[in-house]
Amino acid sequence: MRHVLFVASKLLFERKRQTIISIIGVSIGVCAYIVMSSLMFGFQKFFIQQVIDIEPHIKIKPKENPIQASTNELILGYKSEEKDKLMGWQDLIEEFSKHKEIKGAAPHLLTRGILKQGIKEKPVNIVGIDPLKEAEASVIERFLKFKNLRELESNRMGVIPGILVAKSIGAKDVGDSLLLVLPDGQTLNVKVVDLFDSGITNLDDVRVYMHIKTLQGILNKHNQVNEIVFKIQDVNRAEKLARELQQKTEYEVESWQKAYKNFLSIFKIQNTITFMIVFAILVVSSFGIFNIIMMTVLEKKRDTAILMALGFMPRDVMLVFLIKGLFIGTIGSLLGVILGYGMQEYLETINLDVEGLVRSKGFVLDRDIVHYIYGIAFSFFFSLIASIYPAYRASRLNPVDIFRSQ
Amino acid sequence: MKILTLSGIKKRVGNEEILKGIDLSIEKGEFTAILGASGSGKSSLLYIAGLLDAPSEGEVILLEEKVDFSKKSRLSFLRNKYLGFVFQFHFLLPEFTLLENVMLPALKGDKNQKDIKNRAIELLEFLGLKDKMNRRIYQVSGGEMQRVAIARALINDPVLLLADEPTGSLDSKNTQKVMEIFKKVNELGTTILMVTHELELTRYTGRIIEVKDGLIIRQTHG
Numbered sequence: 001m002r003h004v005l006f007v008a009s010k011l012l013f014e015r016k017r018q019t020i021i022s023i024i025g026v027s028i029g030v031c032a033y034i035v036m037s038s039l040m041f042g043f044q045k046f047f048i049q050q051v052i053d054i055e056p057h058i059k060i061k062p063k064e065n066p067i068q069a070s071t072n073e074l075i076l077g078y079k080s081e082e083k084d085k086l087m088g089w090q091d092l093i094e095e096f097s098k099h100k101e102i103k104g105a106a107p108h109l110l111t112r113g114i115l116k117q118g119i120k121e122k123p124v125n126i127v128g129i130d131p132l133k134e135a136e137a138s139v140i141e142r143f144l145k146f147k148n149l150r151e152l153e154s155n156r157m158g159v160i161p162g163i164l165v166a167k168s169i170g171a172k173d174v175g176d177s178l179l180l181v182l183p184d185g186q187t188l189n190v191k192v193v194d195l196f197d198s199g200i201t202n203l204d205d206v207r208v209y210m211h212i213k214t215l216q217g218i219l220n221k222h223n224q225v226n227e228i229v230f231k232i233q234d235v236n237r238a239e240k241l242a243r244e245l246q247q248k249t250e251y252e253v254e255s256w257q258k259a260y261k262n263f264l265s266i267f268k269i270q271n272t273i274t275f276m277i278v279f280a281i282l283v284v285s286s287f288g289i290f291n292i293i294m295m296t297v298l299e300k301k302r303d304t305a306i307l308m309a310l311g312f313m314p315r316d317v318m319l320v321f322l323i324k325g326l327f328i329g330t331i332g333s334l335l336g337v338i339l340g341y342g343m344q345e346y347l348e349t350i351n352l353d354v355e356g357l358v359r360s361k362g363f364v365l366d367r368d369i370v371h372y373i374y375g376i377a378f379s380f381f382f383s384l385i386a387s388i389y390p391a392y393r394a395s396r397l398n399p400v401d402i403f404r405s406q
Numbered sequence: 407m408k409i410l411t412l413s414g415i416k417k418r419v420g421n422e423e424i425l426k427g428i429d430l431s432i433e434k435g436e437f438t439a440i441l442g443a444s445g446s447g448k449s450s451l452l453y454i455a456g457l458l459d460a461p462s463e464g465e466v467i468l469l470e471e472k473v474d475f476s477k478k479s480r481l482s483f484l485r486n487k488y489l490g491f492v493f494q495f496h497f498l499l500p501e502f503t504l505l506e507n508v509m510l511p512a513l514k515g516d517k518n519q520k521d522i523k524n525r526a527i528e529l530l531e532f533l534g535l536k537d538k539m540n541r542r543i544y545q546v547s548g549g550e551m552q553r554v555a556i557a558r559a560l561i562n563d564p565v566l567l568l569a570d571e572p573t574g575s576l577d578s579k580n581t582q583k584v585m586e587i588f589k590k591v592n593e594l595g596t597t598i599l600m601v602t603h604e605l606e607l608t609r610y611t612g613r614i615i616e617v618k619d620g621l622i623i624r625q626t627h628g
Contacts (some may be wrong), residue, residue: 003513010501306497309458310511310558311486313479400459403493403570404449 008323018292023332025285030336033278033375042366053139054198056229085224104136108227114181120169124208128215137231148194152211158193162204286386293390305402314395325387333376407434415464426620437592439608440601442617452601456568490559490567494574496551498543505539508557529557549580569600585610
């Protein structure tokens with residue numbers, strides 16, 4: 001092997017300029033992979049974590065079944081009493097809470113309404129909750145600005161609007177008085193007891209929490225609920241567990257993955273696009289490596305022939321040129337890793353308001369080492385692939401043909 | 407002792423038969439010249455003797471081993487261990503110093519690198535190039551390059567040194583110098599098989615084999 005390394009070490013710096021350009025190409029590919037992956041996965045993991053924390057892992061709700069609804073219900077958009085409530089919900093909670101994977105359960109009463117302050121108003125989704133039970137079934141309190149979840153217990157006319165809801169109607173602080181308009185036209189004076197900020201725009205922009213008893217009383221739906229939420233031990237098993245629970249009830253059992261499947265599908269597409277862009281960068285840099293090694297092989301035909309005459313095996317010759325490709329891949333990867341790390345450091349210092357599907361101060365980065373490992377592995381793979389053919393061509397040279405042509 | 411035996415060697419390239427049945431033995435210690443005009447088949451014969459090219463027919467026996475030309479790795483091993491090559495052009499590697507060029511074939515074996523270096527320096531000293539050993543090939547003359555090529559061919563103490571028109575690209579002064587080196591190397595025990603078209607050079611050799619149209623037409627001992 002030492003004879004191979006001896007020769008390879010001398011060929012590494014042949015065609016210096018192109019070699020440097022190829023190294024830069026590989027490093028850009030690796031850097032792009034690291035940065036794009038950490039941004040993409042950072043955003044996705046943040047989103048999923050927030051969803052898992054604030055949303056139920058599994059929920060039970062009445063089935064939507066317009067075929068069974070009466071003509072009037074379809075035309076007027078009404079829903080029958082039975083369609084909008086869970087019968088025997090206490091039994092369902094008791095029964096399902098026995099499952100060893102379920103950690104907590106809480107009832108919800110959902111309805112829609114309009115929240116007003118002065119002339120400003122905002123359509124909202126009202127979630128009636130039992131503050132004590134809710135704390136067992138979600139980590140909603142973590143997202144409350146003043147951690148006043150239990151305030152709903154003592155102040156039954158209290159509401160906890162999402163931070164964007166509050167912002168859009170001009171509610172600035174705890175204690176602000178608002179007017180809540182319910183679907184049946186009733187109005188209710190309520191007071192802000194806290195604000196919740198999950199970071200997920202489509203929750204913070206429409207959701208308002210209030211005490212379930214208050215909501216049941218105003219809507220005249222005493223002791224009625226239309227959603228039961230469960231917190232489970234392993235969030236990744238939610239879909240499987242939901243299917244298991246579905247066997248035991250006529251109501252619809254929905255996992256968080258199913259509820260957010262559109263977003264999860266978008267993430268898959270995002271990841272595919274990211275991989276395709278990085279793939280394209282690495283393919284281009286691979287062509288650079290291929291070009292350099294092919295040129296070197298063609299230029300070094302005579303030297304290759306003499307090496308073979310001196311006793312180098314075809315395998316040795318192949319290795320000499322593969323080492324050159326792997327050298328470009330290695331140096332390019334190392335530079336890419338350093339660049340990627342530097343970019344991540346820089347992105348973390350940028351303090352800007354990210355407003356979109358999620359909101360955050362600055363970029364949410366996933367700085368898992370696995371992105372570095374994959375980046376290096378991809379660049380090695382592409383460097384190797386790009387070197388194999390030229391190296392193979394070199395190993396197939398017939399020294400006699402070369403000597404005769406001199 | 408027979409070092410190399412070629413029996414019934416034929417070589418065809420396309421429809422043309424370059425070698426038409428050559429029988430030849432090289433004894434240990436001989437300095438043999440294969441003499442012939444351009445196109446006579448002498449270089450083809452040398453490539454087969456040097457295990458660089460396979461004959462179309464016939465067999466090659468090197469040190470009592472019948473050479474199997476289908477086994478590329480074995481051919482590489484035999485070339486590296488037992489044979490040394492000097493070509494018309496020096497074929498030195500430009501990225502290496504003179505010393506590194508000489509060391510190159512020996513690095514393939516399991517010899518200690520320090521021993522290899524010492525042996526290479528010894529050879530360069532023998533050929534009068536020790537003081538230039540750290541130079542690159544573009545910093546020395548054509549004659550010096552060919553002497554480095556000879557040192558490279560000798561680094562593994564080959565049982566047979568094959569030279570293909572070794573003075574073909576040299577002036578008369580360097581030609582004489584190189585031939586005297588070959589003579590001296592041969593006197594020190596290395597067997598040499600040299601291909602040339604210059605009758606003049608055969609005065610340094612002990613045996614002359616004349617080749618014409620792919621056949622040996624005459625053999626003489628000096």
